[in-house]
Amino acid sequence: MKKDLLKFPFKRTFFSTVILCSLSVIFNSCNDDGEGRIKLNDKAPAKVTNVTTESGPGEVYLTWTNPTDESFMYTKIEYTNTKGVKKYKLISKEKANDSGIAQTTISGFGNTNAVSFSLFSCSVRGNNEGAVEVSASPQTPAFVDVAKTITLTPDLGGIYVNWKNIYNTPVYIVLNYYAASDSKKAGTFKFQINGNSESKQFVQLSYGKDDFLSGEECIVNVTTEDTDENASEPIEFKITPIAVVKISKANWSFPGYNDSSNAGTIGYSSQETIGEGGGKSPAGRVIAMLDDNLETYWHASWKQASNYPHWFIVDMGKNVTISSIELIRRQGDARGQKGQIFYTCSDEDAVNKDNPDSWAWTNHGAFTFDPGIDVPQVYRINSNPVARYIKVYFGTEHKGTGAQAMVSEINVYGAE
Structure with a gap:
């Protein structure tokens, strides 16, 4: 249209006249004292x-x-x-x-x-x-009283933070920690507790890219905060997490794995072998969770539409003692699952290796997963089960904003 108006002066003059006339009508209407005008009462009202x-x-x-x-x-x-x-x-x-x-x-x-x-x-x-x-004068803030109730207890591969909150107000607990022998091995962990709650939270004292404090004395300074980041005075604890190791994934696998198919097997509900990473393995496949590379990830099938529930079974090749399981989301993508259920099964209880439905699975309950953070999320399995197989199940109740589950890495901590 611009080219036409520039090319033909008559058209340009005509459109300009129409616009000016329209504006004139609008402004004259606004200046009209006829019915329908709003009279604004902006007088200062009386005080409350x-x-x-x-x-x-x-x-x-x-x-x-x-x-x-x-x-x-x-x-x-x-x-x-x-x-x-x-x-x-x-x-x-x-x-x-x-x-x-x-x-x-x-x-x-x-x-x-x-x-x-x-x-x-x-x-x-x-x-x-x-x-x-x-x-x-406000009363003593909830976070100050919560700080007085906090205790720490050592556990396999980490510590438990115990608290009691008698108020309706949620409170944040913040841990700043380091190894007593090396202050460079340090980290921070912050989490929110609900109002009217008395419970405990397992915390792995992670530091660096992929390390955690285990089997050595640690200094932990604990503070509490409100939502405005008002903080209590730090309380110092000395504690030694019980030693565990990160289980090697060298011999891990998925039952029935097929590198060239999206379809599910006895070991997983589905995978995406076409639409992720140009279809090049391990992109989109379950094995991407075992390569210690955060840039690759398992993605439930989407080229061939799938929806919740999604699941997979990890075969660790032998029985190990499990203290905690770690999941890491697809980096930078918040559309994934909001939780999962963990099941374990020992080698002896998986009698028919071709039929996982017949195995004697132990249900360790549902856990929440935050799809909005890139950092590892660690889940304490309280009974320290001895198991060869781990099943991770994402039910319809765990559905995020997308239709598929996604996991970058799975790790297990315990003793071999």
């Missing part, structure tokens, strides 16, 4: 009344009555957080109950120091008659 405060763990609960002015639109609450940063929160008038009473929670305070709150009742453009000032 009946302001009360109540303290909670690291938070303050505010309640007040909104003004009845027609121009009132929202309440703005200003305060300064523990880190000295000025913050504000807007509460729409629609949040109030039928009596005009509104309430909100201001959280993220890292101590019990008094906090001043300024409540402004505002028109649509923020006009107000000034603030109503109140002050309150």
